Amino acid sequence: MSQSPEQWLLEAFTAHARAPEYVDPLSQICHGLVNARRDEQMLPWADKGLALDPLHRSFVHARARALRLQGRHAEAAATWIAHQALPWSPLFCEARIGRDLYLSGETGRAIEYLEAALRDHPADRSRDAQKARKWLAEALLSLGDLRGFIPWLARNHGDSGSYRHAEVPMWSGQRDLRGExxxxxxxxxxxxxxxxxxxxxxxxxxxxxxxxxxxxxxxxxxxxxxxxxxxxxxxxxxxxxxxxxxxxxxxxxxxxxxxxxxxxxxxxLAADDSPRPQPYFGAFLRAPEAARERARAWSQALRARESGKRLVGLFWDCVQRHSREIGAKERCWAGLRSVPLAQVERLTTDTALTREVHFVSLHHPAAELVHGTPRGALGHYGPGIASFADTAACIEQLDAVVSVDAVAANLSAMLGKPTAVLVNATGEWRWGHTGAGTPWMSEATVLRQAQMGEWHDVISRAIGWLLRR
Incomplete structure (x- = not known):
């Protein structure tokens, strides 16, 4: 019978305790943590391995990966740069240096680095080349640079599943689509x-x-x-x-x-338009009529009960962070985007704010049962959130939305609702690079961390944003 990841780890830990001077048990611990989807815990073991063998590529990779999963992107980039001379395959190290420079906020440096690496390997179609193009694309797009959409297409051949209907040709850039x-x-x-x-x-x-x-x-x-x-x-x-x-x-x-x-x-299609469409992604979503009718009746009753108060949607937690069934990358990224309940409660219990605002949870009930509910002035959508149509109908009846970098923020902005997006120090390209604006949407106000994990100032600015509205 094959061993479970936890049994494998236990044996590797035991072997290391017996012979701490050997590299192999440390390598087995790192592999075991990956198999157990606990990659973010590899850092101390990778450091021990590098102390024994400073040129061991697996420990370099494990160290940089653990740092990235913890949101320590500058340290991850420094790790790759310090070991760039090791015999990596083409673009393996370059793609990761560019990615971690971008994620650490050194966007200009990342673009220069990735462009130079891809110029040196113009015909490379490997997985690492696709990763390099993806991260170049997202770095460019975070600056509002439309050129980023071209290398972004590399995802059609790499990390994003796609459909291919073989009976018709793929669009090749033509702008006149009459009759198509x-x-x-x-x-x-x-x-x-x-x-x-x-x-x-x-x-x-x-x-x-x-x-x-x-x-x-x-x-x-x-x-x-x-x-x-x-x-x-x-x-x-x-x-x-x-x-x-x-x-x-x-x-x-x-x-x-x-x-x-x-x-x-x-x-x-519009990347070469002059002038550029403003906003580039305009609000277009609209809830189905039956869902809208239910939402209107609910909001009328709630506004009568909370007379004079504004209704503000609130989304604070990415439920993927609670799941061990998904990969460490997705789980850790969800954790870095989520706001702890203690910080959320600064919104829902702030005396000055709750005199003016009644919050409405935008979470699916099953998700909220997993990650908990903040105390204070927070209610729930009466008809119930069972689908995205319900969430959209609810948001349409609100005055504003405060959301972490998650689907609710995209949904709210594309419904045309004033949306404060609480973004960690890295953020997605769509929320821009710096400042409170995004080059892509008109209804989003970006409240960005100065340092990964520090939500206190972000929540203070969210309170100010709501009080000023």
């Missing part, structure tokens, strides 16, 4: 779809008829928001170039597309 019937297939997460589907309007204006695929969970919301399009709910693709699912083929065949585009292609 374009199948746009989805990928990535809900927030990415909410953001990038905003560009569908430009494709419609260029003359195209559009069929969209999207995740089943957001189908009703997307169809209500883009009534000119045919929208299919389809399982999210998990592999590159996957064939369309059988249950989608009948609808696609009936639509008879002449071109295909992926979600990543959508923002490219």
């Amino acid at each position: 019937r374009v199948l746009v297939t989805h990928q990535m997460g809900y927030g990415d779809q909410f953001l990038l589907f905003a560009s569908v309007r430009q494709w419609l204006d260029a003359g195209a008829e559009i069929m969209l695929t999207c995740d089943h969970a957001i189908h009703d919301l997307v169809q209500a928001s883009l009534p000119e399009c045919t929208v299919l709910g389809v399982t999210r693709p998990l592999t590159v170039g996957a064939p369309l699912p059988h249950d989608a083929l009948e609808g696609v065949t009936s639509f008879a597309p002449t071109l295909q585009a992926t979600l990543l292609h959508l923002p490219l």
Whole structure:
């Protein structure tokens, strides 16, 4: 019977305790932590390994990975740079240096570094080259540089699953789409779809008829928001170039597309427009009418009960951080984006604020049961949040939203609601690089950490933002 990851770890720990001067048990501990999805705990073991063998590439990798998962990106970049001379495969080390420089806030340096590395390997199509292009793209996009959308397409061949309908050609950049019937297939997460589907309007204006695929969970919301399009709910693709699912083929065949585009292609159509669209991703979402009716009745009753107060949606925790069933990268990133309950309660219990504001939780009830509920002036959406259509309908009835960097922030901004986005020191490219604005959306105010993990000042600024409104 094969060993469990925990049994493997226990044996490796025991071997290390018996022979701390040997490298192999330390290497086994690092591998065991990866298998147990506890990668962020590798740092002390990688440091012990490097003390014994300073040129051991596996310990370098383990150390840099653990630092990144803990949000210590500058230290991770320094680790890679210090060991850059080791015999890595082409672009392996370069991609990671560029990534960690970008994530540490050295965006200009990261762009210079990644551009130079890719110039040295122009024909490289390896996984590391795809990673380098992805991080170059996101660094450029964080500065509002539209050139970033071109290397971002590398994700169609790398870390993002995608559909390929082999019977029609892929869009190759043509801007006159009159007479074209374009199948746009989805990928990535809900927030990415909410953001990038905003560009569908430009494709419609260029003359195209559009069929969209999207995740089943957001189908009703997307169809209500883009009534000119045919929208299919389809399982999210998990592999590159996957064939369309059988249950989608009948609808696609009936639509008879002449071109295909992926979600990543959508923002490219307007990339050469002058002047640039303002905002580049305009609010377009709209809840289905039945959900809107329920929300209107709920908000009327709540406003009568909380007379004179503004209603503000609140989303504070990324539920993935509580799951050991997903990879350490996703779990740790969710943790770095989430605000601890003690800090959230500074909003919901602030005396001056709660005289003017009544908060409404935007969390699904099952998620809130996992991560807890803050004390104070926080209520819940009466009709119940069972779908994204419900969340959208609730947000439409609010005066503003305060959210961490999560799907709720994307949803709120694309509904056109004033949104304060609480962003950690790294943040996603869509929230920009510095300051309180984003180059991509008009309704988002970015409240950014000065140092990873320090939420106190961010919450103070959120209180000020709400009191000024």
